[in-house]
Amino acid sequence: MSEEMKLPDPSTLKDEILAKYPPKIARKRAKSMVINDTKLDQEVQSNVRTIPGIITQRGCTYAGCKGVVLGPTRDIINLVHGPIGCSFYAWLTRRNQTDPGPEGPDGENFINYCFSTDMQDENIVFGGEKKLKQAIQEAYDIFKPKAIGVFSTCPVGLIGDDVHAVSREMKEKLGDCNVFGFSCEGYKGVSQSAGHHIANNQLFRHVVGNDDTKPEGKFNINLLGEYNIGGDGFEIDRIFKACGIDVICTFSGNSTMGAFEKSHTADLNLVMCHRSINYMAEMMETKFGIPWMKVNFIGGDSTAKALRKIGEYFEDEALQAKIEEVIAEELPKVEARAAEARKRTEGKMAMLFVGGSRAHHYQELFKELGMETVSAGYEFGHRDDYEGRKVLPTIKVDADSRNIEELKIEADPERFNPRASEIKLETLQEKGLEVSDYKGMKSDMSDNSLIVDDITHWETEKLIEFYKPDIFCAGIKEKYVVQKSGIPLKQLHSYDYGGPYAGFEGAVNFYTDIETMLSTTIWKKLKAPWLATSATDPCICAEYVA
Numbered sequence: 248m249s250e251e252m253k254l255p256d257p258s259t260l261k262d263e264i265l266a267k268y269p270p271k272i273a274r275k276r277a278k279s280m281v282i283n284d285t286k287l288d289q290e291v292q293s294n295v296r297t298i299p300g301i302i303t304q305r306g307c308t309y310a311g312c313k314g315v316v317l318g319p320t321r322d323i324i325n326l327v328h329g330p331i332g333c334s335f336y337a338w339l340t341r342r343n344q345t346d347p348g349p350e351g352p353d354g355e356n357f358i359n360y361c362f363s364t365d366m367q368d369e370n371i372v373f374g375g376e377k378k379l380k381q382a383i384q385e386a387y388d389i390f391k392p393k394a395i396g397v398f399s400t401c402p403v404g405l406i407g408d409d410v411h412a413v414s415r416e417m418k419e420k421l422g423d424c425n426v427f428g429f430s431c432e433g434y435k436g437v438s439q440s441a442g443h444h445i446a447n448n449q450l451f452r453h454v455v456g457n458d459d460t461k462p463e464g465k466f467n468i469n470l471l472g473e474y475n476i477g478g479d480g481f482e483i484d485r486i487f488k489a490c491g492i493d494v495i496c497t498f499s500g501n502s503t504m505g506a507f508e509k510s511h512t513a514d515l516n517l518v519m520c521h522r523s524i525n526y527m528a529e530m531m532e533t534k535f536g537i538p539w540m541k542v543n544f545i546g547g548d549s550t551a552k553a554l555r556k557i558g559e560y561f562e563d564e565a566l567q568a569k570i571e572e573v574i575a576e577e578l579p580k581v582e583a584r585a586a587e588a589r590k591r592t593e594g595k596m597a598m599l600f601v602g603g604s605r606a607h608h609y610q611e612l613f614k615e616l617g618m619e620t621v622s623a624g625y626e627f628g629h630r631d632d633y634e635g636r637k638v639l640p641t642i643k644v645d646a647d648s649r650n651i652e653e654l655k656i657e658a659d660p661e662r663f664n665p666r667a668s669e670i671k672l673e674t675l676q677e678k679g680l681e682v683s684d685y686k687g688m689k690s691d692m693s694d695n696s697l698i699v700d701d702i703t704h705w706e707t708e709k710l711i712e713f714y715k716p717d718i719f720c721a722g723i724k725e726k727y728v729v730q731k732s733g734i735p736l737k738q739l740h741s742y743d744y745g746g747p748y749a750g751f752e753g754a755v756n757f758y759t760d761i762e763t764m765l766s767t768t769i770w771k772k773l774k775a776p777w778l779a780t781s782a783t784d785p786c787i788c789a790e791y792v793a
């Protein structure tokens with residue numbers, strides 16, 4: 248959509264959607280559906296319970312803890328304590344990629360396994376701790392891992408198994424294996440976001456800081472909130488290497504326990520998906536004195552901007568020159584591909600309902616394709632993800648948030664070392680670098696765009712009818728419903744079979760994939776058989792053959 252085009256006012260759409268809800272529910276949903284006015288500070292209600300009966304995109308707390316944060320780490324055994332059904336999230340559903348490690352594919356890479364205690368009725372009635380101990384012992388005997396994480400599912404919380412006591416006991420018994428538990432029962436928070444927080448807490452408590460070996464590089468960073476979906480992390484690592492920047496640890500794409508243990512030796516934390524990992528950045532700053540900056544490696548321009556921020560932070564002329572050299576080498580290829588793709592994508596409309604940062608980050612790539620995001624929202628975002636970090640002091644802590652432990656962190660008496668002075672950080676902020684800060688999605692969206700938090704299926708259908716977008720970005724649960732409406736859907740949790748989409752090469756991949764998806768008319772031909780007007784009406788349908 249060109250700059251002079253204005254988005255349609257979606258007020259009637261909003262009224263029509265809300266009219267179908269009972270009054271109390273309509274009042275609640277109205278607060279999560281905001282018609283954007285960039286001149287106003289509008290509150291976007293988020294991180295509140297999904298209304299029972301509404302079909303949500305969200306996952307549970309355990310899914311966020313095990314699936315998102317710990318799932319991509321290759322040398323920990325993630326043991327799910329619960330019924331086998333929960334272990335859908337124990338298997339590699341997010342396409343996290345990993346290096347095979349020094350021992351090759353047969354080495355310590357456990358992410359393609361599912362480990363579960365497979366609780367049965369008798370464990371629910373008589374308790375599952377004995378079975379959990381046996382499972383930890385069995386996993387240890389077979390694989391001899393460095394670490395075992397134990398993840399609590401709903402039934403475990405309900406019957407009161409103490410996974411922490413069992414983990415402590417087994418850690419002591421095994422001697423050379425770090426065993427620790429997560430109280431991440433599915434019901435613990437309103438979405439997977441609570442699971443991210445719990446995962447951050449336990450990694451910080453049991454792993455970060457366990458190895459003080461000093462790094463050898465000159466510019467040592469951690470990348471937080473990058474999960475190596477479809478190889479995103481590999482592409483970002485390639486760019487860092489070209490610039491001479493050393494990554495101590497990525498939380499948690501392509502990560503290892505050893506990297507987590509040394510992560511406190513870095514000089515800067517770069518935060519990509521702030522929703523899932525800002526807790527870690529804050530705790531590392533308080534305990535070890537490592538500053539953090541928001542970055543976005545989604546989009547060619549964003550990648551260049553993120554690299555320049557790192558250069559400014561380290562205030563090193565040679566590094567800055569190298570970064571400019573890399574950008575000069577990489578960006579023209581990205582811009583050339585974008586210019587070519589724009590012939591088919593310019594003026595098209597996108598909708599994004601995914602994650603707690605992705606619905607924001609990917610708007611950059613659509614902008615580079617000349618496309619407008621007409622509506623967007625998060626599955627598990629909080630108000631600061633929409634409105635910016637400035638609203639944090641005004642967010643009321645409700646009972647659900649209070650349910651999640653807040654670690655009390657203090658400066659480490661020996662290892663606290665402020666990597667940058669207050670004056671330096673203030674100067675960087677004055678130059679526009681987002682130090683300890685991030686803007687929300689709202690300020691980057693156009694006036695009249697519709698922001699919807701925790702969108703429901705009913706709302707999805709009405710939005711599609713109203714906007715008739717050219718592409719919809721969400722996850723597997725929405726994919727087929729949206730495609731049956733004649734709209735192509737790009738999965739932004741798993742990238743379908745594509746990616747990487749981060750960094751320079753990732754941007755090129757994304758342009759090509761979106762250009763291809765927008766160039767096909769196949770989805771428009773989808774029509775329910777009973778809607779075909781004649782035998783020759785273009786219609787793709789299937790019939791059951793016995």
Ligand code: SF4
Nearest residue numbers: 307309333400401433
């Ligand atoms: S909601 Fe509870 S029962 Fe369902 S997958 Fe999550 S932990 Fe398991």
